[in-house]
Amino acid sequence: MEPLMNIDRLSTVFFTEDGKVTAVDEVSFSIREGETVCIVGESGCGKSVTAMSVMGLVEEPGGKVAGGSINFRGEDLLRLDKNTLRSIRGNEIAMIFQEPMSSLNPVMKIGEQIMEPLTVHLRMNKKQARAQAIELITQVGISRPEQIMDSYPHELSGGMLQRIMIAIAISCGPKLLIADEPTTALDVTIQAQILDLLRGFKEDSGMSILLITHDLGVVAEMADYVIVMYSGQIVEEGGVVELFQNPKHPYTRGLLKSKPVMGQRLEELYSIPGQVPSPLALEPSCYFHDRCGHCMDVCRTRQPQLQETGSGQKVACWLYEEAEVYV
Numbered sequence: 001m002e003p004l005m006n007i008d009r010l011s012t013v014f015f016t017e018d019g020k021v022t023a024v025d026e027v028s029f030s031i032r033e034g035e036t037v038c039i040v041g042e043s044g045c046g047k048s049v050t051a052m053s054v055m056g057l058v059e060e061p062g063g064k065v066a067g068g069s070i071n072f073r074g075e076d077l078l079r080l081d082k083n084t085l086r087s088i089r090g091n092e093i094a095m096i097f098q099e100p101m102s103s104l105n106p107v108m109k110i111g112e113q114i115m116e117p118l119t120v121h122l123r124m125n126k127k128q129a130r131a132q133a134i135e136l137i138t139q140v141g142i143s144r145p146e147q148i149m150d151s152y153p154h155e156l157s158g159g160m161l162q163r164i165m166i167a168i169a170i171s172c173g174p175k176l177l178i179a180d181e182p183t184t185a186l187d188v189t190i191q192a193q194i195l196d197l198l199r200g201f202k203e204d205s206g207m208s209i210l211l212i213t214h215d216l217g218v219v220a221e222m223a224d225y226v227i228v229m230y231s232g233q234i235v236e237e238g239g240v241v242e243l244f245q246n247p248k249h250p251y252t253r254g255l256l257k258s259k260p261v262m263g264q265r266l267e268e269l270y271s272i273p274g275q276v277p278s279p280l281a282l283e284p285s286c287y288f289h290d291r292c293g294h295c296m297d298v299c300r301t302r303q304p305q306l307q308e309t310g311s312g313q314k315v316a317c318w319l320y321e322e323a324e325v326y327v
C-alpha cells in the first residue's frame with residue numbers, strides 16, 4: 001500500500017548573516033496510514049524545520065525548501081499552488097505546536113476560534129458549527145463546554161489550551177496530524193493526559209501522527225516508527241521496539257543507555273562530551289564523529305549513507321558500511 005506521505009530527499013536552508021544554514025539535509029521517510037512516526041533529536045537538529053517544510057511554512061527570503069519532494073496522497077505538496085496547499089493544510093493536514101498561546105488569537109473567544117475552520121473548510125452554518133464546537137470541546141475532555149466557548153485564551157490553563165488546540169486540529173478530520181513538542185510546556189501528569197487524548201483520536205479516526213519531540217519517554221509511549229536526527233540528517237530509523245531493543249548508531253546507543261523517562265530532555269540524558277557541530281561549519285564527514293567513541297579515520301572525511309541493517313532498521317554509520325559489523 002502507498003504510504004500516506006512520502007518525503008524524499010527534503011532539504012531546507014536558511015540564509016543568515018553568517019551564511020547559509022542547511023537545517024534539513026536530504027531527509028527521506030514515509031508515514032503510513034494510522035501510524036505515529038516520531039522524530040527525535042537534540043535542540044537544533046532540524047526536527048521543527050522538517051515539520052514546517054511539510055506545512056509549507058518556510059518562506060523566502062529567510063529560508064526555502066531547496067530540494068526534494070513531499071508526496072501526500074499522490075500530490076507533491078512542494079509543487080502545489082498556495083490555495084490548494086492552504087486547503088490541504090486546513091482539511092487534511094493539521095498541526096499543533098508547543099505553545100498553544102502563539103497559535104490562538106488572544107482577543108477572540110475560544111468558541112469562535114473552534115468554529116472558524118468548521119465554517120471555512122467544512123462550510124457549516126453558524127448553528128451547525130456551534131453545535132459541533134461544543135461536541136469537540138466535550139471530546140477533548142473539557143466539562144461545561146458552553147462556558148469555555150465564551151472564554152478567552154488567557155482565562156485557560158496550558159493543559160486546557162492544548163486540549164483546545166487539539167479540538168481545532170481534529171475538527172476537520174485530518175488524515176495527518178503534525179504535533180511539534182505538543183506536551184513540552186506541560187507538567188508530566190498533564191502531558192500523559194494529552195498524549196492519551198491524541199492516542200485515542202488516532203485509534204478512533206485512523207489518522208496518522210508525525211510527532212516531534214526531544215523526549216524519549218514520549219517516543220516510547222507514542223511511536224510506531226522512530227526517526228533519530230542529528231545535525232539536519234537522519235542517523236537512524238526503525239520500528240520503536242527494534243530501535244529501543246537494539247539501537248545501532250553510537251548516538252542512539254548513547255541516548256538509550258538509560259531507560260527513557262517521560263519529561264526528560266535528550267540534552268539531560270546525553271552525557272558524551274562535545275557539542276553538536278555548528279551548522280555553518282559542516283565538512284563532509286560523519287557529523288557525529290567528534291562525539292563518537294567509535295570514530296575511525298573514514299568518519300572524519302566521508303559521510304556515511306543511511307542503509308538497511310537487515311532488522312528493518314536503517315543506520316548511517318561507517319561501523320555498518322561493510323557486511324561485517326565492527327562493534
Ligand SMILES: Nc1ncnc2c1ncn2[C@@H]1O[C@H](COP(=O)(O)OP(=O)(O)OP(=O)(O)O)[C@@H](O)[C@H]1O
Nearest residue numbers: 014016021023042043044045046047048049050279
Ligand atoms: N528562521 C530561521 N533562520 C535561521 N536559522 C534557522 C531558522 N529556523 C531554524 N534555523 C536553524 O535550523 C536548524 C534546525 O532548527 P530546528 O528548529 O528545526 O531544530 P529542532 O531540532 O526543532 O530544535 P528545537 O527542539 O530547539 O526546536 C538550527 O540550526 C536552527 O538554528
